[in-house]
Amino acid sequence: MTIIGIPRALLYYQYYPMWKTFFEHLGAEVVTSEPTSRTTLAKGTARVVADTCLPVKVFVGHVLSLVDKCDYIFIPAIRSLKSRTYNCAKFLGLPDMTRAVVPESPPILEIEIDVNRGKRYLYQSIYGLGRHFNWNPLRVREAATAAMEAFISYRGLMSESGLTPLQAIDDITGAPRREPGEPSITSITPSATIAVIGHAYLLYDEHVNYELIHRLEQYGARVLTPEMLTEHEREAAVARLVGRAYWTYEEDVVGAGGHYLQNEVDGVIGIMAFGCGPDSLMMEILRREAGNQQTTAFMCITLEEHTSETGVITRLEAFLDMIHRRKRRRVALCV
Numbered sequence: 001m002t003i004i005g006i007p008r009a010l011l012y013y014q015y016y017p018m019w020k021t022f023f024e025h026l027g028a029e030v031v032t033s034e035p036t037s038r039t040t041l042a043k044g045t046a047r048v049v050a051d052t053c054l055p056v057k058v059f060v061g062h063v064l065s066l067v068d069k070c071d072y073i074f075i076p077a078i079r080s081l082k083s084r085t086y087n088c089a090k091f092l093g094l095p096d097m098t099r100a101v102v103p104e105s106p107p108i109l110e111i112e113i114d115v116n117r118g119k120r121y122l123y124q125s126i127y128g129l130g131r132h133f134n135w136n137p138l139r140v141r142e143a144a145t146a147a148m149e150a151f152i153s154y155r156g157l158m159s160e161s162g163l164t165p166l167q168a169i170d171d172i173t174g175a176p177r178r179e180p181g182e183p184s185i186t187s188i189t190p191s192a193t194i195a196v197i198g199h200a201y202l203l204y205d206e207h208v209n210y211e212l213i214h215r216l217e218q219y220g221a222r223v224l225t226p227e228m229l230t231e232h233e234r235e236a237a238v239a240r241l242v243g244r245a246y247w248t249y250e251e252d253v254v255g256a257g258g259h260y261l262q263n264e265v266d267g268v269i270g271i272m273a274f275g276c277g278p279d280s281l282m283m284e285i286l287r288r289e290a291g292n293q294q295t296t297a298f299m300c301i302t303l304e305e306h307t308s309e310t311g312v313i314t315r316l317e318a319f320l321d322m323i324h325r326r327k328r329r330r331v332a333l334c335v
């Protein structure tokens, strides 16, 4: 059986159940790399130029860890998923960049997704990927339909049941579901609701963000993330703040951040990667919105390979402390 390797990085958190369903329907076996570790990051960093963003360094490290474990590595080139929205240049050239920096990689299975080129081009791209396993267009179409259904139920699992991608993937793959962290750090008064927004590959890679979500839960916070919103809620916030999305994943950043800034959370934490052009622009929009509103606290944490764990913890504690002081002051004014 052909073994397809899927790196546990970048778009894995958004699309893994969909890709896995597609390949398995066509008779292939899917393996993923292990969660990011210090070694994964170090190996990835050694292969690319210094100013490459952290998520791409992590991605290269994951590809390296799959080199001896599969017959092909699946790396899509996603240009656009909606009309007149565009992806960051790193995603466009991901298969070519990987070939250049990991020459020992098994053959790369790639697909170009660009809805701006029309449905016919999209269908041809899907068939081009599927025919590596089955020449029959009907079989490829069935696999694509099953994959889309898997994607819809994955998104539904997150927005309707309030699961994170990691929990939803555990449910789908039959792994024991990781439960939210129990409050265990008592130095800060609990009960804040905090939204954490940003790209899924920064929010859910627990090595690069030093288990930020888990830590917030240990501090007693209820944590909300972009996937827990419906598409309509995120689109409405984008429309209010910028009119029309330009970037493919703008709804996860501006959409989710804009929605949570207006909706019953005590604070919003934006996570971005150092050197990321799209994130710098999107976080600035949210920073200004938070400044205009002056009701919901906002903090942006920038991650890179040199970010220290202590620095992240200190900022989290200071942010939570500020929120609890604000809440106490509000209560005092009401009495």
Ligand code: SF4
Residues within 6 Å of the ligand: 053, 054, 055, 056, 088, 089, 090, 091, 199, 273, 275, 276, 277, 278, 279
């Ligand atoms: S959007 Fe930013 S963080 Fe993501 S791959 Fe592009 S440059 Fe890197």
